[in-house]
Amino acid sequence: MTEEDSFTNDETGDVVRRERFSSGPAREFLSSLDADERIFTADIAVDRAHVIMLAEQEILEVDTAGEILSALTDIETAGHQNLPAGEDVHAAIETAVINRVGDEGGRMHTARSRNDEVATCIRYRLREDLLAVLQSLLDAREVLLSEAAEHVETIMPGYTHLQPAQPVTVGFWLASYENALARDTERILDAYDRVNQSPLGAAAFAGTTFDIDRGRTAELLGFEGVIENAMDASTTRDMLVESVNSVATLGLTCSSVAEDGIIFSNRGFIELNDDYASTSSIMPQKKNPDTLELVRAAAGEVIGCYTGLATTLKGLPRAYNRDLQRATTYMWDAVDAAQDAVDVTAGAISTATWNTSKLQSAAGEGFSTATGVADLLAQNGIPFRIAHEIVATAAEPVEEADETETAVELLDEAGEEVFGEAVTNRVEIQQLLKALDPTANVAARDSRGGPAPEELTRAIADAKNRLDEDRNALDNRKTAVKKASKQLTAEVDNYV
Numbered sequence: 001m002t003e004e005d006s007f008t009n010d011e012t013g014d015v016v017r018r019e020r021f022s023s024g025p026a027r028e029f030l031s032s033l034d035a036d037e038r039i040f041t042a043d044i045a046v047d048r049a050h051v052i053m054l055a056e057q058e059i060l061e062v063d064t065a066g067e068i069l070s071a072l073t074d075i076e077t078a079g080h081q082n083l084p085a086g087e088d089v090h091a092a093i094e095t096a097v098i099n100r101v102g103d104e105g106g107r108m109h110t111a112r113s114r115n116d117e118v119a120t121c122i123r124y125r126l127r128e129d130l131l132a133v134l135q136s137l138l139d140a141r142e143v144l145l146s147e148a149a150e151h152v153e154t155i156m157p158g159y160t161h162l163q164p165a166q167p168v169t170v171g172f173w174l175a176s177y178e179n180a181l182a183r184d185t186e187r188i189l190d191a192y193d194r195v196n197q198s199p200l201g202a203a204a205f206a207g208t209t210f211d212i213d214r215g216r217t218a219e220l221l222g223f224e225g226v227i228e229n230a231m232d233a234s235t236t237r238d239m240l241v242e243s244v245n246s247v248a249t250l251g252l253t254c255s256s257v258a259e260d261g262i263i264f265s266n267r268g269f270i271e272l273n274d275d276y277a278s279t280s281s282i283m284p285q286k287k288n289p290d291t292l293e294l295v296r297a298a299a300g301e302v303i304g305c306y307t308g309l310a311t312t313l314k315g316l317p318r319a320y321n322r323d324l325q326r327a328t329t330y331m332w333d334a335v336d337a338a339q340d341a342v343d344v345t346a347g348a349i350s351t352a353t354w355n356t357s358k359l360q361s362a363a364g365e366g367f368s369t370a371t372g373v374a375d376l377l378a379q380n381g382i383p384f385r386i387a388h389e390i391v392a393t394a395a396e397p398v399e400e401a402d403e404t405e406t407a408v409e410l411l412d413e414a415g416e417e418v419f420g421e422a423v424t425n426r427v428e429i430q431q432l433l434k435a436l437d438p439t440a441n442v443a444a445r446d447s448r449g450g451p452a453p454e455e456l457t458r459a460i461a462d463a464k465n466r467l468d469e470d471r472n473a474l475d476n477r478k479t480a481v482k483k484a485s486k487q488l489t490a491e492v493d494n495y496v
Helices: 035-056 062-078 089-101 103-109 114-150 170-195 214-220 230-235 238-267 290-313 323-351 356-362 370-379 384-398 404-419 429-436 438-444 453-495
Strands: 006-008 015-017 155-160 163-169
Touching: 035 062, 035 089, 035 103, 035 114, 035 214, 035 323, 035 453, 062 089, 062 103, 062 453, 089 103, 089 114, 114 170, 114 230, 114 238, 114 323, 114 453, 155 170, 155 356, 155 438, 163 170, 163 438, 170 238, 170 453, 214 453, 238 290, 238 323, 290 323, 370 384, 370 429, 370 438, 429 438
Parallel strands: none
Antiparallel strands: 006 015, 155 163
């Protein structure tokens, strides 16, 4: 019997003929073998755990289990590229086992379906990918906090609507993005814990008549638990939706960092390291922030993956449908793009040079200290809304002023003209001068979460503590996976 005209019965494991479905023009369209390379090692692990469980439950002879496990080791060593033709990686591996062991090799598929098998493989591999993304995330947060600590007093302009708004610091800007990445970390950790549940043993969607131990295979594969309902276990892909959504949000965070970096580069506030920039093919003076532009594009790619995934899953009937075969690739593309975006963003920021003199000069542009002046008036007895109107009235001519003293004089004149002596009787010129100075303006905003150097230093220390907690959380999950992998290897060695 050739591999083209054979298949394995889901329940008995017997190899039987199925010539009707062995060939035809749609075979290549149906096949996912090439795309399944991503889950090749995951499938080997799932096969091993299942075979060991079958032997322990006395459903499979120990000697047969040993032969199958030995064959799986050979197949893993040979690699995905040496698998025989098949509809998918699961069928190809089974065929390869039968080719080595004989018909008895088909017993490895006893008490399972490709439905629960592929669902388990996806979770097994996705778990690995999410851990890698989390590692990149934590490393990026460390970079941002380290840079922020170096720049707690580096004054820079802050913008809303891309208009000069209030002076802040480079450290404040960096810490704001670390805060966002911390939330991205929480989301992915939460998604990971829901991914880390085993569907194996659910069979096609309605369980099996064999006396299997689903908890044992979950343990051998390092899953934290079992998805109880067999129909839900084999069918659901909500863990893909949640995971893609969480990395899409991460992509948006990186895109925002990149956009700021591109604007700052345009203004001369920041110079990217040559490793993260390129030049023009015709204009030798150009230095382009190409990597950051690609980070922006990566966010679009991940959003596209989410849209494609959600559209594929929308309205599918219970239980398994072949559409799910196409759904998985969106996940792999999304995690790859998101991790690349994080790594490049962190690298670009950590190696960039800030032009402190230009930042300082631009910090007061557009009368950006106006809010500090309004606050000063309000602190000296003038209702804030009135103070706001006074400063707003003065803002237009002040925007054209070159000297701080001129700005003070204009404020003084506007105050007297609009509100009589309310301003000049309450606020001294020296107080106004201080409020108009960007450095003093930043230092005055020392409320919780503000940019004042002392407050920012405190916030960075707290953020570092949260980062340490998240590192511990990641390490615990990695350790659990490694422990299970060692246990599975040891169990295989007992049979082989």
